[in-house]
Amino acid sequence: MSVINVGVIGASGYTGLELVKILINxxxxxxxxVANSEGETTIDKLHPSLQGVCNLEVQKADIEACASSCELVFLALPHKTAMAYVKPLIAKGVKVVDLSADYRLPQDIYEEFYTPHTDPQNLEHVVYGLPEMYREELKSAKLVANPGCFPTSALLGLLPFMDKRVENTPIIIDAKTGVSGAGKKLSDVTHFVNVNDNLFAYNPLMHRxxxxxxxxxxxxxxxVNFVPHLIPLTRGMISSIYIQVSQDFDASSVLKxxxxxxxxVRISENPVDMKNVAGTNFCDLYVKQKGNILFISSAIDxxxxxxxxxxxxxxxxxMGLCQKDGIPNIAYVP
Amino acid sequence: MSVINVGVIGASGYTGLELVKILINxxxxxxxxVANSEGETTIDKLHPSLQGVCNLEVQKADIEACASSCELVFLALPHKTAMAYVKPLIAKGVKVVDLSADYRLPQDIYEEFYTPHTDPQNLEHVVYGLPEMYREELKSAKLVANPGCFPTSALLGLLPFMDKRVENTPIIIDAKTGVSGAGKKLSDVTHFVNVNDNLFAYNPLMHRxxxxxxxxxxxxxxxVNFVPHLIPLTRGMISSIYIQVSQDFDASSVLKxxxxxxxxVRISENPVDMKNVAGTNFCDLYVKQKGNILFISSAIDxxxxxxxxxxxxxxxxxMGLCQKDGIPNIAYVP
Amino acid sequence: MSVINVGVIGASGYTGLELVKILINxxxxxxxxVANSEGETTIDKLHPSLQGVCNLEVQKADIEACASSCELVFLALPHKTAMAYVKPLIAKGVKVVDLSADYRLPQDIYEEFYTPHTDPQNLEHVVYGLPEMYREELKSAKLVANPGCFPTSALLGLLPFMDKRVENTPIIIDAKTGVSGAGKKLSDVTHFVNVNDNLFAYNPLMHRxxxxxxxxxxxxxxxVNFVPHLIPLTRGMISSIYIQVSQDFDASSVLKxxxxxxxxVRISENPVDMKNVAGTNFCDLYVKQKGNILFISSAIDxxxxxxxxxxxxxxxxxMGLCQKDGIPNIAYVP
Amino acid sequence: MSVINVGVIGASGYTGLELVKILINxxxxxxxxVANSEGETTIDKLHPSLQGVCNLEVQKADIEACASSCELVFLALPHKTAMAYVKPLIAKGVKVVDLSADYRLPQDIYEEFYTPHTDPQNLEHVVYGLPEMYREELKSAKLVANPGCFPTSALLGLLPFMDKRVENTPIIIDAKTGVSGAGKKLSDVTHFVNVNDNLFAYNPLMHRxxxxxxxxxxxxxxxVNFVPHLIPLTRGMISSIYIQVSQDFDASSVLKxxxxxxxxVRISENPVDMKNVAGTNFCDLYVKQKGNILFISSAIDxxxxxxxxxxxxxxxxxMGLCQKDGIPNIAYVP
Structure with a gap:
């Protein structure tokens, strides 16, 4: 198979860096x-850890330039910004994986939680990029809405048990996340002194x-009752999920x-932790039942x-490749 | 009022040190x-941070010596060990505050989760030392079972809402705790490399x-569905509590x-955090309602x-003192 | 002795909070x-950890109001800003302890490293507030320049050995500091993700x-060859000092x-650490000699x-008080 | 070129895991x-992060079995233990890279700091495995003593400047290291509560x-005046080096x-940090001169x-391969 040219728009942030780290290997x-909003630099100047590894030019983001050099592009842009890139890229026949929230929701719900949507047309055919749910649809997708981090960890934990759940009972998702999820921008919430030795919930029950x-x-x-908590560590996320089930069953076997x-996806006999998945695409799952309560612990990077x-x-x-091609599986342990 | 002599048995551990830090002021x-299991040292040799502050002799624990010098003694001893001290101390007329689990439960439940109880007689009159629940009984108590850390944070969050809760619905307590709760003993769970940048549940649904x-x-x-999680920080604990309620009400006003x-107890308009209570006796509480779910966040050191x-x-x-006498209220912030 | 009224200007930052925490007890x-640049709030709104402890009004800083209510005022203001307050306060007969760098240096050196000095007159009588060096002068001081954190730790380690040092040999001070030293302001250097699991020198050999x-x-x-390093912790500072000495001597006895x-000041037989001094006014010192090199480790909060x-x-x-009055000596341990 | 079979003895510890992580890719x-002292397990049971990645059998270490299956073996064993494996392996014609200290020093110095040496014969031809110093000798080596972590970072910083240094002046190496360097074994020094928010020197001037x-x-x-400090992070090491030089020169150009x-080896214009090298084989170097003092900062994982x-x-x-074959160069950033 010949080589496939791909691009990254939004190379300055953490997810942009991770994309580059994966794609160069x-x-x-x-x-x-590779592009960001300013251009005129190289990737190793933006991210000094890449010195001696990769010095690709970083350009000022431009639809024409991108479309003429890539078959597929990853957008690592802020919510509300991405859709302005998606529309013309799709129009030019470039496939897009959008890491923002812009195409994850139906228009009405999106507009309730974010902003008016300027590209409803592409919303109609977008595929939600959780391979375990939509692998078939992804094969022919032109536009993929890459899931949010919390939804990824929560859905992978919940999906196997939705048919065991007692209807209309609350789903409790108590999530814990590292600080990198807040991005590079400076705020009180990312100030070391406010996070170190600390822990707090944020947007409880109201997170988008x-x-x-x-x-x-x-x-x-x-x-869905969802409460995220900020934890003093850099990367990783665990969703602790509680649902009510009506009968006794072997929950671990259901997962497997x-x-x-x-x-x-890996099933663990012991409660999962963050370090075993850090740096990888694994979702580690653990489940424990007590009476009519099922506790599911779901860990991802x-x-x-x-x-x-x-x-x-x-x-x-x-692109019809093996799904494991180039995907890191060696964790940042210890 | 004349001075009241008190003692601490179990001065080597973290809670023993905290007792000493409070009592010397x-x-x-x-x-x-002051005693531990070896004796023949001083408190500042056991705890170098007390050099230049306090050099009290630490004796080998001895019931006679303790009883002859104290009206009241704090036991900061391991579970299952404390009851062997409580029985003779009470017999000698010394009042006891026991920080272990030995007197917190009815005999049958204690024996199911711990070990056979060797002092059932004193179980009959022990008072559970949560002042907000049992202040009247504490006034005349001779033996107090000091509550566990998790129960303290959970109960203070739950008590105001138990009459609003829908009966027979699950109580979810997702707790997060720092590593000092595991004590000084060495284990994989307290090894820095296993905790730093990590997070995991332990004893999910089965913790005692x-x-x-x-x-x-x-x-x-x-x-009661209780899952504790270990967090990479030293001190502090937050219980994230979820209960089902039948009606709409002003939850924050109920708390206040x-x-x-x-x-x-302090009521906060924002989600509580650990640093505001670190080093103090405060319990900070926050509540948020969404439909029939109540989320309560309860933070203590x-x-x-x-x-x-x-x-x-x-x-x-x-001892009939003002309950705030000598109790630290200035947090370890920043 | 009657009560002495004091004030704090600059109550919003970390050192302002620490001043308030000490002074209210x-x-x-x-x-x-109590004042900051905006006023119209209370100290527990500025610093939520003080909820239920102290709700003093925080005023917009005003020289007149301050001078009419205080005998002595602490200035916890940025470098270059403080001198505009010192001058009129001193003129009105208020004693001042200035925590900024504005009065720590002779005018020429100050102006080389900071900015033109607008109050050279008060520079003439200011006393440098390191009690171990200038206790006598402090007794009659009207204006005190509170030392920098690095100079405090370095000077207390070096002073006992300056007469043993080989003249004209380099003094090496390799300092490590927590992030609170960078203050509350947001910057890449205080972003959690950049500090956690990281370590780096800054302004090597050129720090002011x-x-x-x-x-x-x-x-x-x-x-003086001084290199500070930023360490992933909140508070505390250790200076590792290396000097050349000509002869063998009992360095620990010299310290004592x-x-x-x-x-x-406490002398330790073992290498000092940060936790034993956190939250206190102690400086812990340790010294070790090998041949003609003396290693001194100096820890402060x-x-x-x-x-x-x-x-x-x-x-x-x-003010003629006992120097230990109100000074915290119980460390944030564990 | 055909495939080369290699082995790892000592797969349980941190360095054993890192070897496995590198070698499987x-x-x-x-x-x-793959062997450890007990055997009868698999590598993913020993290291759960490898679940789904590699399930190689872990055998009980045995010279015969190892020699019959490998051309080269890595020994990740404790100091003093490794030499008992080296001797027979070399005798059987297996090449060995020994990660312990057992072959790093001349016999007399080794015995002064460690224990009597039981394999002096192989000491005669061992090559010290710092490629930048001994690449030629390594090409024909049968036994390589892999350098210590501190020596690696210190030597790479010092070597370029040894001919500029004023003779007989002290070399100061103030090193800072993460906790993984202390290994998996439990001790007070690796207890989270003792390390978190803390910092201290250990074995000052006397480290082996x-x-x-x-x-x-x-x-x-x-x-050589060497003082290591323990830092609250998992992996990474920075040596801050101070030497005296006689003349002015462009130190950065000398490095380059x-x-x-x-x-x-990468030369940085800014002070180096740990995260840029974490997970890689890079040594990042920075140098700054002030008068006759040269400050060198050297960072490695x-x-x-x-x-x-x-x-x-x-x-x-x-083995005559390209030295970069299989060597990770993508850092654990952020």
């Missing part, structure tokens, strides 16, 4: 275009990842059966499975 | 007896603080009314309100 | 005036605390003799001994 | 033998890496020239360049 993709979870589960927003053909490596898996599927 | 108590919580709430053990006369400062508050009440 | 000082150290040691700036009457608690010690001395 | 080496550094620099042990052909990845580079050279 990808066996089938060639990183042919909740409607994304509800929507994909096919339940009402009112049934559900994911038996999935290369990126928020920047990888929650963003960039999942995006590359989606691209692999879209 | 207490306006009414004199720390007349769950029956303590259920017992004090007056609900069945099956209704319930605790309006309590000096050690696990070594203080979850152990040593609460023990001194209990002693203050037992 | 001080036995002789009454905190009669170097001339302050050289000046007080009475050596040339060229002889030099500081034998000093209540805030950068916000306390390196700023606010040292400022209150200075105020105690200026 | 190595393009030319096949990991044909100092003679290794002195020996390779060709200077007297008395000239010295390492101009070296793929694993202690488990990679300080142990396992450097070991694989050495093996690459010994």
């Amino acid at each position: 990808h066996p089938k993709f060639t990183l042919a275009y 990842h909740a409607p994304e979870i509800a929507q994909k589960l096919g339940v009402d927003f009112d049934e 059966e559900f994911y038996k053909d999935e290369p990126f 928020n920047l990888m499975r929650g963003a960039s490596s999942q995006a590359v898996v989606n691209a692999n599927i879209m | 207490h306006p009414k108590f004199t720390l007349a007896y 603080h769950a029956p303590e919580i259920a017992q004090k709430l007056g609900v069945d053990f099956d209704e 009314e319930f605790y309006k006369d309590e000096p050690f 696990n070594l203080m309100r979850g152990a040593s400062s609460q023990a001194v508050v209990n002693a203050n009440i037992m | 001080h036995p002789k000082f009454t905190l009669a005036y 605390h170097a001339p302050e150290i050289a000046q007080k040691l009475g050596v040339d700036f060229d002889e 003799e030099f500081y034998k009457d000093e209540p805030f 950068n916000l306390m001994r390196g700023a606010s608690s040292q400022a209150v010690v200075n105020a105690n001395i200026m | 190595h393009p030319k080496f096949t990991l044909a033998y 890496h100092a003679p290794e550094i002195a020996q390779k620099l060709g200077v007297d042990f008395d000239e 020239e010295f390492y101009k052909d070296e793929p694993f 202690n488990l990679m360049r300080g142990a396992s990845s450097q070991a694989v580079v050495n093996a690459n050279i010994m």
Whole structure:
């Protein structure tokens, strides 16, 4: 198979860096275009850890330049910004994996939680990029909405058990995330002194990842009770999920059966942790039942499975490659 | 009022140190007896941070010596060990605040989760040392079972809402705690490399603080679903609590009314955090309602309100002092 | 002795908070005036950890109001800003402890490293607030320049050995500091993700605390080689100092003799650490000799001994109080 | 070129894990033998992060089995233990890269700092595995002593400047290291509560890496003044080095020239940090001169360049491969 040229728009942030780190070692993709909002630099000047590894030019983002050099482009742009790039790129026949929230929700829900949508046309055919849910649809997708990090960890934990759940009972998702999820921008919430030795919930019950979870589960927003907490560590995310089930069953076997053909989901006999998935596309799952309560613990790397490596898996599927091509599986342990 | 001599048995651990730190600055108590299992040292040799502050002799624990020098003694000993000290001390007329789990549960439940109980007689009159629940009983108590850290944070969050809760619905307590709760002993769980940049649940749904919580709430053990998580920080604990309620009400007002006369409970308009309570006896509470779900966030310092400062508050009440005497209220912030 | 009214201007930052925390429990000082640049708030709104502890009004800083209510004022203001307050306050007869760098250096050196000085007159009588060096002068001081955190830790380590040092040999000060030293302002250097699991030197050999150290040691700036490093922790500072000495001597005894009457300096037989001094005014010192090299390790809490608690010690001395009055000595351990 | 079978003895520890992580993705080496002291397990049971990645059998270490399946073996064993494996392996014609200290020093110095040496014969031909110093000798080496982590970072910083240094002046190496360097074994020094928010020197001036550094620099042990400090992070090491030089020169150009052909050394215009090298074999260097003092900052990942990845580079050279084959160069950033 010949090489496939791909691009990254939004190379300055954490997810942009992760995309670049994956793509420069990808066996089938060639990183042919890298851009951010300013341009006029190189990737190793933006990210000094790449000194001696990669000095690709970083250009000022331009639709024409991108479309003429890439078959597929990853957009690592802020919510509300991405759609202005998606529309013309799709129009020019470039496939797009969008890491923002712009195409994850139906228009009405999106507009309730974000902003008026300027590209409703592409919303009609977008595929939600959770391979375990939509692998078939991804194969022919032209536009993929890469899932949010919280929805990825929550959905992978919940999907195997939705048919065991007692209807209309609350789904509780108590999530814990590292600070990299807040991005590079400076704020009180990312100041070291406010995070170190600390822990707090934020946007409890009102976070905008909740409607994304509800929507994909096919339940009402009112049934999803989602509270994220900020934890003093850099990368990683665990969702602790509680649902009510009506009967006794072997929950661990349900998990294993559900994911038996999935290369990126691992079932653990012990409570999962963050370090075993850090730097990889794995989602580690653990389940424990007590009476009519099921506790599910779901761990991912928020920047990888929650963003960039999942995006590359989606691209692999879209381009007919093996889904594991170029996907890191060696964790940042110890 | 004349000075009251008190003692600490178990001065080597974290809660023993916290007791000493409080008692050496207490306006009414004199720390007349300090002991551990070896003796033959001084408190500043055991805890170098006390060099230049306090060089009290640390003796090998001895019931006679303790009883002859103290009116009240704090036991900061391991579970299962403390009862062997309580029985003779009470027999000699010394009042005891026991920081272990040995007197927190009815005999049958204790024996199910711990070990056979060797002092059932004193179980009959012990008072559970959560002042907001049992202040009246504490005034005349001879033996106080100081609550566990998790039960303290969970109960203070739950008590105001138990009459609003829909009966027989699950109580979810997703707790997060710093590493000091695991004590000084060495284990894989306290190795820096395993904790730093990491997070995991432990004993999910099966932790032995769950029956303590259920017992004090007056609900069945099956209704309490408690999962603690270890967080990469030293001190502090947050319980994220989820219950189902039947009606709409002003949850924040309920909290404020319930605790309006309590000096050690603070109601916050924003999600609570650990640093604001670190080093103090405060419990900070926050509540948020969405439909029929109530989310309560309850923050304490696990070594203080979850152990040593609460023990001194209990002693203050037992000895007829002002409950705030000598209790630290200035947080370790920043 | 009657109560002494004092004030704090600059209550919003970390050192302002530490001053307030100390002063509200001080036995002789009454905190009669608290101000920042905006006013119209209370101290517990600025610093939520003080909820339920202190709700003093925070005013918009005003020289008249301050002078009419205080005998002495602490200035916790940025460098270059403080001198505009010092001049009129001194003119009105208010004593001042200035925590900024504005009065620490001779005019020419200050202007080389900072900005033109607008109050050279008060530079003539200012006393450098390191009690171990200038206790006598502090007794009658009207204006005290509170030392920088790095100079405090370096000077206390070096002073006992300056007469043993081989002249004209380099003094190496390799300092490590927590992030609170960078203040509350947001910057890449205080972003959690950049600090966590990381470590780096900054301003190597060129930091402006170097001339302050050289000046007080009475050596040339060229002889002081000072490199600070940022460490992933909140508070605390260790200076690792290396000097050349000509002869063998009992270095530990020299330390003990030099500081034998000093209540805030402790000599340790083991390498010092940060936690034993966190939250206190102690400086812990350790020394080790190998041949003609002397290694001195000096630990302080950068916000306390390196700023606010040292400022209150200075105020105690200026007002004729016992220097230990109200000074915290119980460390944030564990 | 056909595949080369290699083995790892000592797969349980951190450096053993890093070796396995590198070797399972190595393009030319096949990991044909993995052993620890117990055997009877698989590598993913020992290291759960490898679940779904590699389930190689872990055998009980056995010289015969190892020799019959491998051309080259990596020993990740404790100091004093490794030599009992080296001797028979070399005798059987297996090449060895020993990560312990057992062959790094001349016999007399080794025995002074460690224990009597039981294999002096192999000491005669061992090559010290710092490729930048001994690449030629490594090409024909049968036994390589992989350098210590501190010596690696110190030597790479010092070597370019040894001919500029004023003779007989002290070399100061103030090193800072993460906790993984202390290994998996439990001790007070690795307890999270003792390390978090803390910092301290250990074995100041007396650490046994100092003679290794002195020996390779060709200077007297008395000239090397080495103080390591433990830092609250998992992996990474920075050596802050201070030497005296006689003249002015462009220190940065000296560095660049010295390492101009070296793929694993990077010269930085800004002070180096740990995150840019974490997970890689890079050594990042920064230099700054002030008068006659040269400050050199040298950053490595202690488990990679300080142990396992450097070991694989050495093996690459010994087996005639490209030295970069299979060596990770993508840092654990952010």
